[in-house]
Amino acid sequence: MARVVIFGSLRAFTGGEGEMEIEAATTRELLKKLAARHPALAETIEAGVSLAIDGEVFKEAWFTPIGPEAEVVVMPLMVGG
Amino acid sequence: MSKIHVNATVNGDAVEFLCEPDEVLLDVLRDRLNLTGAKEGCGTGDCGACSVTLNGRLVASCLVLGAEVEGSAIETVEGIGTADALHPLQRHLLDHAALQCGICTPGIIVAAKALLAENPDPSEEEVRFWLAGNLCRCTGYDKIIRAVLSAAAEMRGDSA
Amino acid sequence: MKQDFKVLGTRPIRPDGLDKVTGKAMFGADKSVTGMLHARVLRSPHAHAEIVSIDTSKAEALAGVKAVITGDDFEDVDNRWTRYTMQNCMAQGRALYDGHAVAAVAAVSKKVAAEALALIEVTYKPLPHVTDVDEAMAPDAPVLHEGVKGRNLGDDVSGNTVGYYSFGHGDPETGFAEADEVIERTFKTAAVHQGYIEPQACLADLGADGRGELWCCTQGHYEVRRICAEILHMDASQLRVTASEIGGGFGGKTTVFIEPVALKLSQKAGRPVKLVMSREEVFRATGPTMSASMDVKIGMAKDGRITGAHARLRYQGGAFPYQMVMLGAMSAFAAYDLEHVQAEGWDVMTNRPKMISYRAPGAPMAVYAVESVVDELCQKLGLDPLDVRIMNAAREGSKSSYGPTFKAIGLVEALEAAKAHPHYSAPLAPNTGRGVSCGFWFNFGGQVSVSMAINADGTVNLIEGNPDIGGSRASISMMAAEALGIEFDRVRTIVGDTASVGFSDVTDGSRVTFAVGIATINAAKAAIKEMCKRAAMIWEIDEESVEWIDGAAHAVGHNAGTLPPMTLAEIAATSGKTGGPIAGHHEGAPDKAGVSFGVHLVDVEVDPETGFTAIKRYTAFQDVGKAIHPAYVEGQIQGGAVQGIGWALNEEYIYGEDGRLQNPGFLDYRIPVASDLPMIEPVIIEVPNPGHPYGVRGCGETAIVPPLAAVSNGVARAIGARLYALPMSPPKILKAL
Numbered sequence: 001m002a003r004v005v006i007f008g009s010l011r012a013f014t015g016g017e018g019e020m021e022i023e024a025a026t027t028r029e030l031l032k033k034l035a036a037r038h039p040a041l042a043e044t045i046e047a048g049v050s051l052a053i054d055g056e057v058f059k060e061a062w063f064t065p066i067g068p069e070a071e072v073v074v075m076p077l078m079v080g081g
Numbered sequence: 082m083s084k085i086h087v088n089a090t091v092n093g094d095a096v097e098f099l100c101e102p103d104e105v106l107l108d109v110l111r112d113r114l115n116l117t118g119a120k121e122g123c124g125t126g127d128c129g130a131c132s133v134t135l136n137g138r139l140v141a142s143c144l145v146l147g148a149e150v151e152g153s154a155i156e157t158v159e160g161i162g163t164a165d166a167l168h169p170l171q172r173h174l175l176d177h178a179a180l181q182c183g184i185c186t187p188g189i190i191v192a193a194k195a196l197l198a199e200n201p202d203p204s205e206e207e208v209r210f211w212l213a214g215n216l217c218r219c220t221g222y223d224k225i226i227r228a229v230l231s232a233a234a235e236m237r238g239d240s241a
Numbered sequence: 242m243k244q245d246f247k248v249l250g251t252r253p254i255r256p257d258g259l260d261k262v263t264g265k266a267m268f269g270a271d272k273s274v275t276g277m278l279h280a281r282v283l284r285s286p287h288a289h290a291e292i293v294s295i296d297t298s299k300a301e302a303l304a305g306v307k308a309v310i311t312g313d314d315f316e317d318v319d320n321r322w323t324r325y326t327m328q329n330c331m332a333q334g335r336a337l338y339d340g341h342a343v344a345a346v347a348a349v350s351k352k353v354a355a356e357a358l359a360l361i362e363v364t365y366k367p368l369p370h371v372t373d374v375d376e377a378m379a380p381d382a383p384v385l386h387e388g389v390k391g392r393n394l395g396d397d398v399s400g401n402t403v404g405y406y407s408f409g410h411g412d413p414e415t416g417f418a419e420a421d422e423v424i425e426r427t428f429k430t431a432a433v434h435q436g437y438i439e440p441q442a443c444l445a446d447l448g449a450d451g452r453g454e455l456w457c458c459t460q461g462h463y464e465v466r467r468i469c470a471e472i473l474h475m476d477a478s479q480l481r482v483t484a485s486e487i488g489g490g491f492g493g494k495t496t497v498f499i500e501p502v503a504l505k506l507s508q509k510a511g512r513p514v515k516l517v518m519s520r521e522e523v524f525r526a527t528g529p530t531m532s533a534s535m536d537v538k539i540g541m542a543k544d545g546r547i548t549g550a551h552a553r554l555r556y557q558g559g560a561f562p563y564q565m566v567m568l569g570a571m572s573a574f575a576a577y578d579l580e581h582v583q584a585e586g587w588d589v590m591t592n593r594p595k596m597i598s599y600r601a602p603g604a605p606m607a608v609y610a611v612e613s614v615v616d617e618l619c620q621k622l623g624l625d626p627l628d629v630r631i632m633n634a635a636r637e638g639s640k641s642s643y644g645p646t647f648k649a650i651g652l653v654e655a656l657e658a659a660k661a662h663p664h665y666s667a668p669l670a671p672n673t674g675r676g677v678s679c680g681f682w683f684n685f686g687g688q689v690s691v692s693m694a695i696n697a698d699g700t701v702n703l704i705e706g707n708p709d710i711g712g713s714r715a716s717i718s719m720m721a722a723e724a725l726g727i728e729f730d731r732v733r734t735i736v737g738d739t740a741s742v743g744f745s746d747v748t749d750g751s752r753v754t755f756a757v758g759i760a761t762i763n764a765a766k767a768a769i770k771e772m773c774k775r776a777a778m779i780w781e782i783d784e785e786s787v788e789w790i791d792g793a794a795h796a797v798g799h800n801a802g803t804l805p806p807m808t809l810a811e812i813a814a815t816s817g818k819t820g821g822p823i824a825g826h827h828e829g830a831p832d833k834a835g836v837s838f839g840v841h842l843v844d845v846e847v848d849p850e851t852g853f854t855a856i857k858r859y860t861a862f863q864d865v866g867k868a869i870h871p872a873y874v875e876g877q878i879q880g881g882a883v884q885g886i887g888w889a890l891n892e893e894y895i896y897g898e899d900g901r902l903q904n905p906g907f908l909d910y911r912i913p914v915a916s917d918l919p920m921i922e923p924v925i926i927e928v929p930n931p932g933h934p935y936g937v938r939g940c941g942e943t944a945i946v947p948p949l950a951a952v953s954n955g956v957a958r959a960i961g962a963r964l965y966a967l968p969m970s971p972p973k974i975l976k977a978l
Binding site for chain 2: 440711
């Protein structure tokens with residue numbers, strides 16, 4: 001199962017829970033399960049999040065595969081530049 | 082108020098135009114003579130993007146009235162070099178990658194050409210002070226200064 | 242990863258260069274068409290006011306006026322972010338800052354348009370205003386928009402506070418307890434403008450048949466199309482947007498300010514409308530970057546190890562909700578491998594023009610505050626500032642302060658290059674100080690489309706959808722040539738309009754060379770596959786027995802050596818007989834952009850009589866992954882460094898008590914000029930990005946990040962006193978002396 005790290009201020013929407021294990025093959029599946037587990041986070045996920053999978057940052061990308069031992073860091077969507 | 086009738090030469094060609102009494106040379110060049118090489122970056126003489134020469138003197142064309150140029154010789158970037166035979170300044174700016182967006186480039190070329198006409202062997206400091214009226218936001222000036230110095234060397238016949 | 246390059250690393254002349262040195266290049270304001278009208282915009286003189294009424298009748302009656310519009314001419318839109326953009330382009334109900342558009346006119350000439358503006362009568366009822374970030378955050382501040390307060394915020398901050406973010410790990414307090422020295426400081430930085438030399442300009446033509454044409458200077462014409470189509474309630478397909486040559490953007494042209502206004506005027510007048518901003522309008526009404534108020538606390542052990550770090554960043558982003566402090570909070574400590582770190586940020590609205598991105602948006606000010614405190618700790622503990630940074634530097638495997646664990650990065654390499662550079666050991670003159678700072682930017686990927694055609698004469702045309710702001714047509718042609726195995730000058734790349742190639746995200750986040758580059762390499766692969774197939778058909782062998790090597794199809798396997806290689810030009814020449822035109826295209830959304838670190842060294846001389854700071858020597862080290870066109874990479878580093886120098890020393894939005902901008906011109910808002918500067922020596926470090934086939938990282942933004950602290954740290958060491966606010970103008974330095 002992937003280790004999911006909810007980063008920083010997003011923890012306000014998970015009741016303070018910062019790390020959890022989620023069984024998911026893709027980012028889309030992971031985000032769906034995350035939103036179901038933490039409904040307060042659903043709005044943020046809907047608006048968009050960035051994900052770091054084993055250190056590489058992805059913007060959404062629903063079908064990015066997630067390995068069984070992966071570390072996935074969920075961050076607010078990075079926009080601008 | 083009626084328009085003013087003006088005769089002048091631009092890049093060696095005789096031109097004749099009507100302009101408003103308060104219309105600046107930059108607008109005359111761009112809107113009436115279809116010479117859009119000179120750019121308006123500020124309209125207040127601070128950026129140098131509209132640089133042209135008027136009877137050989139470097140001016141900000143946004144601060145000169147069209148009505149003032151009766152009988153004058155104006156040179157713009159369009160009169161400097163051709164695609165087949167670029168002026169050394171144009172060539173060295175390209176070779177040194179001394180332009181990024183290119184909006185300041187026409188003004189830099191006109192201003193630098195006026196400098197080299199007056200001082201064929203300027204120091205780095207002299208080039209920097211002469212071009213202090215030509216703002217460039219992309220390059221940090223480094224490559225522009227190098228290009229002007231190497232163009233000057235070539236024009237003097239130094240092996241640069 | 243590819244290592245041996247034939248085209249990458251060379252310095253060909255840019256394809257757009259000839260037009261730019263001869264005055265032929267067409268920028269936003271350079272296009273005119275038959276029947277065109279000229280537009281002007283009327284702007285609010287108040288920082289905050291209710292628009293009680295606007296009487297346009299006299300303006301409409303003026304001979305030569307063809308259309309007048311106000312906020313009432315714009316229908317509401319569903320997307321709230323688009324609504325903010327629309328209301329920033331034209332106020333509805335309230336003017337929210339000095340310079341906010343309230344009406345616009347299209348007329349037969351610039352002169353008539355200007356006369357008509359003077360005839361528009363607006364009745365304002367001034368409202369309380371706020372322009373300072375700390376005042377705007379206070380619970381009793383006048384609130385710009387109700388109902389947009391960040392949902393994770395309490396009553397201790399006002400409704401202007403639209404977002405709160407926090408990043409980090411460990412517990413800073415534990416870290417401070419382990420420290421031998423702890424320093425906490427408060428910093429302020431001014432809002433600065435991108436300062437592109439070309440003011441916003443566009444030419445709009447929206448016909449009665451509902452079809453629109455828009456020519457404009459922008460960093461993203463697909464984004465312009467999306468916003469304008471939503472505001473004008475058009476189908477995206479009916480609005481074709483063409484990006485002109487762009488006279489600088491630096492983030493400032495990633496949104497719209499005038500395009501919806503010009504389109505609406507054109508629709509109303511039934512004629513094409515040209516709208517060009519004046520420099521004053523650019524300063525008053527286009528986005529500067531955020532101003533900031535920041536607290537940074539860092540603890541350090543005697544040996545230089547950073548034990549704990551905490552930053553609180555309060556950014557002011559103007560008159561509408563926005564989201565940008567997050568990137569500052571993520572960048573603040575990115576250069577360090579820390580056990581106990583936290584960075585918090587608040588986005589705050591004020592009665593100022595709405596902020597828009599400026600090169601590495603959000604990062605320079607946060608890093609300035611952090612790098613200043615690190616430098617002060619080094620001074621206090623008598624430690625070498627580069628040694629301390631090397632000791633604490635983030636490297637491959639470090640858990641970054643913003644979450645991800647870093648892959649291969651080049652910070653240590655940049656720091657060590659700085660340490661070994663002659664600049665670092667050169668003697669210093671009197672009144673001179675040497676400043677050091679790190680800098681960081683994420684770099685983005687994002688959506689991209691590329692279409693490549695192999696012409697029958699063996700040349701290649703490539704269409705991409707991202708405006709070229711830094712020489713990307715050259716670098717993309719280089720990558721196409723490299724991938725195809727042909728000469729650079731056989732490829733011509735153009736930026737297509739929104740009707741000629743698929744969607745592409747805005748040119749931002751230093752993403753173009755990375756993302757368009759990947760799409761180009763993939764498009765070339767598709768074309769190569771087709772060319773190998775054609776060769777196989779001609780040779781009457783299996784497609785699998787053909788490989789593409791150095792620009793030609795080669796028979797391999799049991800046919801190897803029996804057939805002479807068939808070049809791209811040869812295959813292209815017969816393409817009409819072998820199945821028709823050969824092309825390749827790619828659409829995608831590449832990620833894994835790879836972060837970029839920089840380290841800057843500067844020597845500053847401060848005149849004790851006048852407080853004037855002169856930059857005497859400047860060296861900038863940056864990891865760029867792989868420099869495709871090294872001269873353009875150098876140019877990015879030099880240009881970014883000088884923008885940062887301007888931020889450090891001169892540039893500043895100055896507001897009076899009345900909430901009006903006091904310096905909307907290049908005379909009073911002073912960007913660096915040639916005589917202010919020495920040569921800027923760029924040192925390119927190449928630690929390949931594992932996420933790109935050629936190792937490329939974005940390189941355009943990182944260089945604006947280090948100069949703020951580097952210059953400030955140099956000043957501190959030159960005068961023996963430290964300033965905690967930017968810009969460090971001569972009066973402020975004299976005061977510190």
